[in-house]
Amino acid sequence: MGDVLVFAEYFGEHFPKTTLVAVNAGLELAKKRGGSCLAVVAGADVGALASELAKFGVSKVIALEHPALKDYLADAYAIAISALVKKLGSEYLLATATAVGKDLMPRLAARLDAPMASDIVAINDDNTLVRPMYAGNALATIEMEGLIKVVTVRATAFDAAQPSGSVAPVEKVPAELDDGALKMQFVAFNQTKSDRPQLTEARIVVSGGRGLRSGENFKTVLEPLVDELGAAMGASRAAVDAGFVPNDLQVGQTGKVVAPELYIAVGISGAIQHLAGMKDSKTIVAINKDPDAPIFSVADFGLVADLFKAVPETVEELKKLKHS
Amino acid sequence: MKILVPVKRVPDPATTIRVLPDGSGIATDNIKWVINPFDEIAIEEALRIKEKQGSGEIVLCSIGQITWQEQLRTGLAMGADRAILVKSDQPLDTLAIARILVKVVNDEKPDLVILGKQAIDDDSNQVGQMMAEMLGWPQATFASQIEFADGKCKVTREVDGGLETIAFPLPAVVTTDLRLNEPRYASLPGIMKARKKELKEIAAESLGIDLAPRLRIKKLTAPPKREAGRKVESAAELVQLLHSDAKVI
Numbered sequence: 001m002g003d004v005l006v007f008a009e010y011f012g013e014h015f016p017k018t019t020l021v022a023v024n025a026g027l028e029l030a031k032k033r034g035g036s037c038l039a040v041v042a043g044a045d046v047g048a049l050a051s052e053l054a055k056f057g058v059s060k061v062i063a064l065e066h067p068a069l070k071d072y073l074a075d076a077y078a079i080a081i082s083a084l085v086k087k088l089g090s091e092y093l094l095a096t097a098t099a100v101g102k103d104l105m106p107r108l109a110a111r112l113d114a115p116m117a118s119d120i121v122a123i124n125d126d127n128t129l130v131r132p133m134y135a136g137n138a139l140a141t142i143e144m145e146g147l148i149k150v151v152t153v154r155a156t157a158f159d160a161a162q163p164s165g166s167v168a169p170v171e172k173v174p175a176e177l178d179d180g181a182l183k184m185q186f187v188a189f190n191q192t193k194s195d196r197p198q199l200t201e202a203r204i205v206v207s208g209g210r211g212l213r214s215g216e217n218f219k220t221v222l223e224p225l226v227d228e229l230g231a232a233m234g235a236s237r238a239a240v241d242a243g244f245v246p247n248d249l250q251v252g253q254t255g256k257v258v259a260p261e262l263y264i265a266v267g268i269s270g271a272i273q274h275l276a277g278m279k280d281s282k283t284i285v286a287i288n289k290d291p292d293a294p295i296f297s298v299a300d301f302g303l304v305a306d307l308f309k310a311v312p313e314t315v316e317e318l319k320k321l322k323h324s
Numbered sequence: 325m326k327i328l329v330p331v332k333r334v335p336d337p338a339t340t341i342r343v344l345p346d347g348s349g350i351a352t353d354n355i356k357w358v359i360n361p362f363d364e365i366a367i368e369e370a371l372r373i374k375e376k377q378g379s380g381e382i383v384l385c386s387i388g389q390i391t392w393q394e395q396l397r398t399g400l401a402m403g404a405d406r407a408i409l410v411k412s413d414q415p416l417d418t419l420a421i422a423r424i425l426v427k428v429v430n431d432e433k434p435d436l437v438i439l440g441k442q443a444i445d446d447d448s449n450q451v452g453q454m455m456a457e458m459l460g461w462p463q464a465t466f467a468s469q470i471e472f473a474d475g476k477c478k479v480t481r482e483v484d485g486g487l488e489t490i491a492f493p494l495p496a497v498v499t500t501d502l503r504l505n506e507p508r509y510a511s512l513p514g515i516m517k518a519r520k521k522e523l524k525e526i527a528a529e530s531l532g533i534d535l536a537p538r539l540r541i542k543k544l545t546a547p548p549k550r551e552a553g554r555k556v557e558s559a560a561e562l563v564q565l566l567h568s569d570a571k572v573i
Contacts, residue, residue, distance in 0.1 A: 011485070073490065074453070074463050097449075099483040103465045106418070106453035115419060115538035118448045128542060133446050137341035138350060138544045145538045184462045187478065187489040198485070204572070229573065240502060247468065247482045247503050254362070254442065254502065262572040273337060273444075279550055283570045285562065300553035300570065303562050313559035318573070321563055 002035025005090040006058065007081065009100050010041065010049055017201045020160035022096040023056050025153040027161065029092055029123050038062065040084060042077060042175070044070035050170045057164035062088075066175035071186035072100055078107040079182075080175035085112060085148060097152040098200075109150040116150040117142055119257075121157035135253040135276035155200055156259035156280055192248060199249065202232030204262040207251055207278070208244070209236035211267020211288065211307055215244040222266060225311050228318045234258065234278075236268045252277035267307045270295025287311065325380045325494075327370040328434040329404065330425050332360040333388055333395045334445040347543035359395045362440025364402075365500040368507035369470060370438055371403045381405050385428050387412055387421055393523060400518035401510030407521070408432075412528035417537040422454035427531050429459060434495065436477070441466050441499040452499035462492035466501040 006026035008019050023039060030037035037057075041050045042064040050063035064084055068076045085093055085108075093108060095101035097119045109116035121139070122130035128141050129151065199205060206229060208222045218239075226233045234251040235244065251258055253276040263281035268274060270286070270293055278284070279298050286299035289306050296302040303310055335341065336356040344351055359367070367384070374380040384399045384407040386392045396407040410424050429437060442449035456463035464470075464479035468487065471478045478491045482501045510518070528535060556562045566573045 074456070074465075078457060099466065099481075102449050103453065103463075106450035107457040107463065109450070110419070110422060110454035110457035113419075115417060116448075116450055117539060118450060132547070133544070134335070134341040134350065135337075135444065135447070136547060138343045139547050140544050141542045143540050143542055145540075183492050185491045187491050189483075189486060189488050191486040200484075237502065247501060248485065250502070253444065253447065262566070262570070271338070272340070283566070283572050284550075284553075285566070296555075297552045298550045301562055301565055302553065302555045303557075303559065304555060305559075310559050314563060317560050317563035321567055321573070 001091055002030060002033035003088065003090045004030040004033070004035060004037045004092040004094055005085055005088060006037060006039040007093065007095040007101070007104070008039045008041045008053055009095065009098060013049065015049070015053060016198065017160050018096040018098050018155045020056060021155050021158045022094060022153060023053070023058060023161035025123070025158040026094045027057055028158070029094065029151070032123055032125055033091065035091060038088065038090070040064050040081065042069050042080060047170070047172065054168040054170050055163045056161040058168050060168050061170045063170055063172045064175050065172060066177045068177050068179050068182060069175060073182070073184045073186055074103055074107050075184045076177060076182050077104055078111050080177050082108055082111040083176045084173065090148065092149050092151060094151045094153065096155050098155070101152045105150050105152050112148045112150065114146050114148040114150050115144040117144060118152050119154045120151055121154050135272050136279065137272070154257055156257055192246060196226065197230070197232045199232045199234055199251070199256050199258055202260055204229045204231035205234050205251070205258050205260045205278070205281070206231045206264045206266065207234035207236060207268060208239055208266050209268030210238040210242060212239065212244060218244055221308060221311050224315050225264070225266070228315050236274045237271070265295050265299070266311060268295055269293045270298065325373060325377060325436060326432070326434045327373065327380065327382050328429060328432055328437045329363065329366050329370050329382060329384050329399070330437070330439040330451070331363045331367070331384050331386045331395060331399055332440070332443045333357050333386065333392045334360045334443055337361060337444055343544045343546040347545060349544060357394065359398055360440050360443045362442060362444070362500050364507040365502070365504050366438040366440055367399050367402055367404060368505045369500060371508070372505065373470070383408065383432055383434065385410065385425065387416065387424050387528065389413055396523055397518050398510060400521045400523070401514040402508060403514060405521065407523045409523060409525045410528050410531070411525055412535070414535065415537055416535060417539040418448050418450040418454060419538060420533070420535045422451050422458060423533045424528060424531060425451070425455055426458045427533060429455070436494055437497045439499055441501055452497050456497040459495070459497070462496040464490055464492070464496065465499040467498050468501050468503045470498060470504070
């Protein structure tokens, strides 16, 4: 009882910060429920990845392998991982609420006949968990009932696991999978090309809103500020809706939730759904010409100004600071 | 093609949500209720598929109280053909909702289920995926494009770091993301016609499904409020404060 199995997502040959966050949350949950924390890396050939993950404090890493697990697909992964959960007798199955985590975990919950809590932000000692609802305007304390429970964690609510100094054993397990039963087929992944840091991993995020007026202005006005700061670029839903930038830049209730050390909102009014995605940032800056914009109510520093003037000036000031 | 679109009634996204002092729920006075915005995108996509193919049927389904008829009528006014309201007054968790919808799918036998990726009230993002598993169907969450060719469905999905394309045979479950389409408004003739369209009511208890929630909300609390800081006069002052005061650059 109390054992936690962490689903460890990877990109290419490395684990993103979001996976180390899942490991850390898994360790905390296992400790509070009196069990062990194990992790599973699934794929066609994941021995090296599993060995890497074994350094982060879990008690065992399972390398779950099958040729059909080469590309992530919900149906194959759900079959393979649910079988593993049953074999291990885990009480909790946990992942971070990334695109893959959100896609896979509910399918697994249904397959395991387990209740599921999405996007948790805290683990209490008394068997309860805390998760946001209504775009973060309410925090729900929840309780789940069942031999198996499924959880996704909000990436910004937990720290990343650190190397523990010891290495856990790695066990290779061939996945129990019948290729013939699988209906989903991977066709292509069209990666957004960017040299900038990932939105969910960046120390500084600069986001633009409808105030930028065009995709072209994102490039010519906002990007110099983003790059001067070595920041990740984000956007409001309004800017995504207007087609200025791709959806994977969207920060908000229905996009990405970020909590960097510095968040700069440019030309963003601050709709409820946007605030839900960034209000836990350490320092928030708002640049907007409307002094009544709701974004100012959460900003540590507000600059009421025309962004087309203020943003280039800020870039100049940053350059001066760098050279001083 | 026959398409089932599950629809949820939620507070208007622009509404300010207040948690009741006793933590039992949210204040519901002065709330305007609407179709969950992602479900609205799902209805629109179903309408476009039907229009493009020149035939088909679109069935809406909600699980909730009698008042939820309002949102179903709105969906019918947008152009859906008929609606089913599974009436329930008790709180249901995502597993129970998915089970009820699977029952409706087994009765209606649609080729495709399209629904929002998440409801903007509980923000769970679970029901579509759960349905797909219970039915043994393929799933495509966070869809930004849906195409049909050679008896297969091809969906472009909004995932971390880019766009992913997957293909699968029907029947299947698809959940909508923001950029899939821009929903239409109901027209006046549409609203008139909707009044005459079938809206069937079924009692949830009559379906013979275990509805007891396995996830319970014990209490709601308001999140800690963030205080507004200070206004600065210029870009120079801003950069100076970020450097020397906040020490973030």
